[in-house]
Amino acid sequence: AQSVTQPDIHITVSEGASLELRCNYSYGATPYLFWYVQSPGQGLQLLLKYFSGDTLVQGIKGFEAEFKRSQSSFNLRKPSVHWSDAAEYFCVTTGNQFYFGTGTSLTVIP
């Protein structure tokens, strides 16, 4: 069955620093992969998605993710974090339903 693992429960970075959130997937074929962000009081918002093609995917808010089949990974990156990026981030894979990772909570230090 499809699944994703987010090894980091919580990450703290300084504002302006770079960010990488890890995601590993488990699926034999090419998976469909998404990153969503959930801010307090807000609904889940799609940052980006990967289905096929170019393995480097650009998303909203300056985020990008790279699909690496050899490492079964789909890590999310941002070159310079803003205080407003503090939120919960979920890596997701899909079949008929979405399979969410456990999430990574991001804290941004001024």
Add this chain to the structure above:
Amino acid sequence: DTGVSQNPRHKITKRGQNVTFRCDPISEHNRLYWYRQTLGQGPEFLTYFQNEAQLEKSRLLSDRFSAERPKGSFSTLEIQRTEQGDSAMYLCASSSLAGGPSDTQYFGPGTRLTVL
């Protein structure tokens, strides 16, 4: 397009009471999903509809839970005889039937249920 809406946003109830939540999807979307999210966890799938047909239910959806989408538009999720373990955020999402598993799901803000 006003997005996915859910009502109420918060619900506090006593154990044993019944509660009902409503979800209004994006108007042109024919798929509607329900998820449950507990503190510190990612959302877990409960059930989904394609138009008015309920196509899949998770084992998490006990017989105290029932979901309907009578006209293929809004949906309701009812929990009967609530238990403290039902306390969670209930999320609704919708998508269009375009590419199957690659469809993006758009989420509502959720209904937070607290069972005392």
